[in-house]
Amino acid sequence: MPNPLNPRGKKERIDALAATSADTSGGGVAVATVDDAGHVEESTGVSLVASAWQRLRRNPVFLIGLTITTLFVLLAIFAPLIAPHDPADPILLPEVRPQTNPIPPAREGFPLGADNAGRDILSRLIVGSRQTLVVGVMATLFGLLGGLTLGTLAGAFGGWVDSVVMRVVDVMLSIPSLLLAFSIAAIAARASQWTVIIAIAVVQVPIFARLLRGSMLAQRASDHVLAARALGVKESAIVFRHMLPNSLGPVIVQSTLVVATSIIDAAALSFLGLGNPDDRQPEWGQMLGKAQPYIYDHPALAVWPALCIIVVALGFTLMGESLREALDPKSRR
Amino acid sequence: MTDTLSTSQQHRNDDTPLLSVRDLRVTFHRSGEEPFVAVDGVSFDLRPGDTLGIVGESGSGKSVTSLAIMGLLPKRGVRVEGEVLYNGTNLLTLSPDQMRDRRGAELGMIFQDPLSSLNPVVPIGVQVTEVLERHRGMSRKAATPLAREMLDRVGIPDPDRRLKDYPHQLSGGMRQRALIAMALAAAPRVLIADEPTTALDVTIQAQILAVLKDLVEDTGTAMIMITHDLGVVAGLVDRVNVMYAGRVVEAAERHPLFADPRHPYTWGLLQSIPRLDGARGERLNPIPGSVSDNLPWTSACAFAPRCSQPIEVCTQRTPELVEDHGRSLRCFNPIQHGRPSPDADTTRGTSEVTR
Numbered sequence: 001m002p003n004p005l006n007p008r009g010k011k012e013r014i015d016a017l018a019a020t021s022a023d024t025s026g027g028g029v030a031v032a033t034v035d036d037a038g039h040v041e042e043s044t045g046v047s048l049v050a051s052a053w054q055r056l057r058r059n060p061v062f063l064i065g066l067t068i069t070t071l072f073v074l075l076a077i078f079a080p081l082i083a084p085h086d087p088a089d090p091i092l093l094p095e096v097r098p099q100t101n102p103i104p105p106a107r108e109g110f111p112l113g114a115d116n117a118g119r120d121i122l123s124r125l126i127v128g129s130r131q132t133l134v135v136g137v138m139a140t141l142f143g144l145l146g147g148l149t150l151g152t153l154a155g156a157f158g159g160w161v162d163s164v165v166m167r168v169v170d171v172m173l174s175i176p177s178l179l180l181a182f183s184i185a186a187i188a189a190r191a192s193q194w195t196v197i198i199a200i201a202v203v204q205v206p207i208f209a210r211l212l213r214g215s216m217l218a219q220r221a222s223d224h225v226l227a228a229r230a231l232g233v234k235e236s237a238i239v240f241r242h243m244l245p246n247s248l249g250p251v252i253v254q255s256t257l258v259v260a261t262s263i264i265d266a267a268a269l270s271f272l273g274l275g276n277p278d279d280r281q282p283e284w285g286q287m288l289g290k291a292q293p294y295i296y297d298h299p300a301l302a303v304w305p306a307l308c309i310i311v312v313a314l315g316f317t318l319m320g321e322s323l324r325e326a327l328d329p330k331s332r333r
Numbered sequence: 334m335t336d337t338l339s340t341s342q343q344h345r346n347d348d349t350p351l352l353s354v355r356d357l358r359v360t361f362h363r364s365g366e367e368p369f370v371a372v373d374g375v376s377f378d379l380r381p382g383d384t385l386g387i388v389g390e391s392g393s394g395k396s397v398t399s400l401a402i403m404g405l406l407p408k409r410g411v412r413v414e415g416e417v418l419y420n421g422t423n424l425l426t427l428s429p430d431q432m433r434d435r436r437g438a439e440l441g442m443i444f445q446d447p448l449s450s451l452n453p454v455v456p457i458g459v460q461v462t463e464v465l466e467r468h469r470g471m472s473r474k475a476a477t478p479l480a481r482e483m484l485d486r487v488g489i490p491d492p493d494r495r496l497k498d499y500p501h502q503l504s505g506g507m508r509q510r511a512l513i514a515m516a517l518a519a520a521p522r523v524l525i526a527d528e529p530t531t532a533l534d535v536t537i538q539a540q541i542l543a544v545l546k547d548l549v550e551d552t553g554t555a556m557i558m559i560t561h562d563l564g565v566v567a568g569l570v571d572r573v574n575v576m577y578a579g580r581v582v583e584a585a586e587r588h589p590l591f592a593d594p595r596h597p598y599t600w601g602l603l604q605s606i607p608r609l610d611g612a613r614g615e616r617l618n619p620i621p622g623s624v625s626d627n628l629p630w631t632s633a634c635a636f637a638p639r640c641s642q643p644i645e646v647c648t649q650r651t652p653e654l655v656e657d658h659g660r661s662l663r664c665f666n667p668i669q670h671g672r673p674s675p676d677a678d679t680t681r682g683t684s685e686v687t688r
Contacts (some may be wrong), residue, residue: 222449223444223446223449223450224403224449224450224451224452224453225449226444226450227406227442227444227451227512227515228442228452228463229436230403230434230436230437230441230442230516231407231436231437231441231463231467231515231516232434232435232436232437232438232464232467232468233437233463233464233467234467235431237463238465241452241455241463242452242455243457245454245455246452246454246566
C-alpha cells in the first residue's frame with residue numbers, strides 16, 4: 001500500500017514496479033522457455049499466463065485471496081436473496097429507546113442485532129457489499145481508463161507530450177491521495193455514490209498513468225519494437241500492437257490492488273459523510289460513520305462493517321500481490 | 334563454397350550498385366561529453382545479388398552502420414552525415430514516412446537475438462502477415478497463405494501450426510527462421526543481417542546461414558552480413574570489409590582476404606580462430622588489449638596500441654585507406670605473406686597493452 005503522506009515514496013514504488021515488470025515481457029518468457037526447454041518441440045504452448053497459473057494454483061496466499069474475493073462477489077450479486085430482512089425496513093424501531101436502549105441487541109432472527117433505527121445489521125452488511133463492490137470496481141475501471149489514456153499518450157509520443165502529461169501526473173501524485181479524493185468529493189454539488197466513484201477514480205489515474213508510461217518506455221527501447229520499425233510497421237500499429245499489449249501486465253496486476261485501495265477510500269469518504277447521504281441504501285463506510293456516537297457502549301456496531309472492509313480489502317490485496325509475484329521473474333523462488 | 338562465388342558472379346554482371354554508401358559518418362552527441370564518432374567515413378557499394386561481410390569486434394561501428402542505413406538511429410543526439418544511395422536516392426534525406434515505406438519493402442533487416450526481436454504477445458503468423466498487410470496492402474486473410482509459404486521456405490516444419498504459435502513456443506533456430514521470413518516477406522532487394530547467428534548454437538548457426546544463402550541466391554537479394562566472426566563470413570560473402578573503431582581498415586574480395594590478410598587486425602582476427610588442422614597443444618593467439626586502448630584516428634592509427642607490429646609513424650599520423658588491386662588497406666606497416674614483418678618493434682606493442 002502506498003503511503004498517502006509520502007508522495008515521493010509512491011512515485012518510486014510505481015517506477016520500480018514498472019521496471020521489474022518490464023523484464024516480464026522478455027525475461028519472463030525466457031524463463032518459461034527454459035522451464036520446458038526439454039520439450040519445446042512438442043509443447044503445444046505453456047504461455048506466460050499458463051505458467052503463472054501453474055504457480056498460482058499451488059500458492060495458498062493466492063487461494064485465500066481468491067476465495068475471499070469470490071465469496072464477496074457472490075454475496076454482492078445474490079445479496080437480496082441472502083439477506084434475511086429488508087435492510088431499509090426499521091423492523092425493531094418500536095424497541096429503540098433513545099435513553100435506555102438505543103441499540104436493540106441480538107435476538108432470534110437478528111443474529112447481529114439492529115442499528116439505532118431498528119434495521120437488521122446482518123441484512124445491512126450483506127446488501128452493503130453491493131455498494132462496496134460497485135464503488136471498488138467502477139472506480140478502478142474509470143481510473144484504469146484515464147490512466148491508460150494518459151500513459152499511452154506519454155509513452156507513445158514521448159518528447160513534450162510525455163513531459164506535459166507526466167508533470168500533470170506528478171502534481172496529482174504530490175497531493176496525498178485521500179486528501180485529493182476528499183477535495184474532489186467535497187466539490188460535488190450533491191454527494192452521491194457517483195461522486196465517490198469519480199473522486200476515487202481520479203486519484204488512481206496518475207498511478208496507472210505512471211506505471212503504464214514506465215513500461216511503455218521500456219517497450220519503446222526493446223528489440224522487438226526496433227525489429228518492427230525495421231519492417232516499416234506504422235507508428236500506430238507499433239504503439240497498439242507491439243508496445244501497449246506488452247505493457248499491460250503490471251497495470252492489470254495493479255488493478256486488483258487498486259480495487260482494495262478504492263474500497264478503503266470509499267469507506268473513508270462515506271465515513272466522513274461525503275458518500276451517498278441516503279442511508280436506506282446501506283454502505284459499510286457509512287454504517288461505520290453512523291456507529292460513531294455509540295462506539296463506547298456498542299462497539300459491535302462499528303466492528304462488523306470494519307471487519308467486512310478489512311477482510312474484503314485483504315482478499316483483493318492478497319490476490320493482487322500473489323499475481324504480481326507470479327508474473328515477476330525476479331521474485332520467483 | 335565455390336558455387337557461391339560463381340552464382341553471385343552471374344548476378345554481378347549488372348555493374349551499377351544497388352546500394353552505395355558514401356563517406357558515412359555517425360556522431361553521437363551527449364551533453365557534457367565529447368561527441369563520439371562511431372562510424373567515420375565508411376564507403377562501400379553493394380550490387381544486386383552481392384553479399385558483403387562487415388567484420389569487426391564490439392564497438393567497431395558495424396551495427397551503427399547498419400542502423401544508419403536503415404534510418405533506425407534515434408533522431409536526438411545523433412548526427413548522420415554522408416550519403417546512402419539506394420537506386421540513386423539518398424536515403425538519408427528522405428522524410429521519416431518515405432523511409433518507413435522503404436523499410437521492410439526495399440530494405441530488410443535481421444537482428445541478433447531472435448527471441449527479443451519477436452513480439453512475445455503476437456502469434457508468428459500475424460507478425461509475418463503484418464509486413465504483407467503493410468507493404469502489399471493485403472488483408473490478413475489474403476496474406477496468411479503467403480505467410481505460410483514464407484515459413485515453409487525458411488524451413489519451419491508444419492507451418493500451418495506454427496502460424497498460430499507464439500515466439501516462446503519456438504526453438505531458437507526456428508525463431509531466427511521466423512525473423513528471416515518476416516524480413517523477406519515483402520521481398521526486399523537489400524537484406525542486412527546483423528549478427529544473425531550470434532545467439533544460436535553452432536549446428537543451428539550453420540543451418541541459418543544455409544537458409545540465408547539459399548534465399549539470397551534464389552531471390553537475388555543483396556545482403557550485408559554483419560558479424561564479429563570471420564568463420565561466419567568465410568563461406569557466405571563475396572567481399573569483406575574489416576572495420577576497426579569506426580573506420581574500414583581493410584576491404585577485399587573474400588579469397589584474397591582470407592589467403593593473404595594484410596592488415597595486422599585482420600591477421601589477428603584470423604589467428605584467433607581455432608583451427609582443426611593446427612598442431613596439438615598449439616596456443617590460440619588472441620589480439621591483446623581491448624577497444625578501450627584505442628588511440629584517436631585523428632592523430633594516429635587507432636589500432637596501434639594493440640598491433641603486433643607497430644612502427645613509429647603509427648602513433649604520429651593517420652593512415653589513409655589506400656586502394657590497390659581491388660583491395661583497400663589502411664596500414665603503414667602491413668603484414669607480408671601471412672606473417673608479421675621482421676623489422677617490427679613487436680615487444681613494444683604487446684608490452685604496452687599487457688601492462
